Amino acid sequence: MKTQAVLLFLLFLITGGCQQQAESVSGPVTESSTITVTDLAGREVTLKQPIERIILMRSLGIYELAAVLGDEVEEKLAGWDSSLKTGDLDTYEKYIERYPRLEETTILGDILRDTVSAEAVLALKPDLVIMNTYMLNRGSKTVGRLEQAEVPMLFLKSEDPFRDPQQSIRLLGQVLGKAERANAAADWIDAELQQVFSKLKTIEGPVPTIYLEAGTRGSEKYGNTFGENQQGQTVNWGSVLAQLRCENIAAGSVSGLYGMGVIRPEFLLTADPDVIVITGAHWTAFPESLQLGYTADPARAARQLAAFTKRPGWSELTAVRQQRVHGIHTRFGSHIMSFAAAQQLAQWLYPEEFQDWNPKQRLQEFHQKFMPVEMSGTWMLSLDGD
Known part of the structure; x- marks a missing residue:
């Protein structure tokens, strides 16, 4: 009996030690993973994963971001510019009503008036700053300062309203881990537009x-x-x-x-x-x-x-x-x-x-x-x- 008890005790120590070792190996990974994509300005961009803090430098683009993130937009949006509040107040108020915390989201100014400072952006510690390609020319000074500060930027497009928004949400879905949701929305939009274009081709006169x-x-x-x-x-x-x-x-x-x-x-x-x-x-x-x-x-x-x-x-x-x-x-x-x-x-x-x-x-x-x-x-x- 004594021999059997000793063997059982030794077996307990061995299996317990193995279990502790397995738990330590499967624990949190200290090194963040990254993703590299080409944005809609043709820039190769490497971003950390997962993205937790987002700055929307064109807040009028809340439509695209919200379609991709859904309810997560409230917790992940760390800052935005003033364009939504000044140029589309109905939408701003609609989202504030749905997500009250967004009213406390930092407003960074207006990039087109060159009132956004790189320091203010960096203070928010963003994992991603979402830009628009028109800012490369119209907001070049601010963009240049952010590039010098190595702020992680991703450029979307809105010049062609029948194509660029879908490209933008597909890209957002890719970097935000929401590819399935983003692609479903983009596919739905493409199908709706195709019906219009197909119908127009049949019209004469x-x-x-x-x-x-x-x-x-x-x-x-x-x-x-x-x-x-x-x-x-x-x-x-x-x-x-x-x-x-x-x-x-x-x-x-x-x-x-x-x-x-x-x-x-x-x-x-x-x-x-x-x-x-x-x-x-x-x-x-x-x-x-x-x-x-x-x-x-x-x-x-x-x-x-x-x-x-x-x-x-x-x-x-x-x-x-x-x-x-x-x-x-x-x-x-x-x-x-x-x-x-x-x-x-x-x-x-x-x-x-x-x-x-x-x-x-x-x-x-x-x-x-x-x-x-x-x-x-x-x-x-x-x-x-x-």
């Missing part, structure tokens, strides 16, 4: 003319319309119109560094477009703007849209006489919900061919499938009330 204006300044002052930039490229809403079988009356008549400018009223009245579209959002600096978005009141938006038709000479325009004047959210020209712009504009341009389409319902479904906030408010409307 005259190509309708269109005038699109950013309703930033309200009806009293003309806002920017969209043509080509100095390189002859269409971006933002100019790119949207260039891909939808319509004739943008501003193409060739409005150009500039950023592909936008104010049209001459006389030119507009002479061109007499078939369709007029005013884009809206909630710009805090312009309370008179056409306000559309998550908290927009439909009755107020309808009054604001109707006010544009009271401009001098507009009562004689074909689009006004036929009530083909519409409003649509301005961010549809630069983020992942651009599919709704394609569907809605196609329906306004070709009401008979797209009469059975329901862009608002598709926008609702997108929110249910991929966005962490619920669909609400007013995003598109027409002078005739539809």
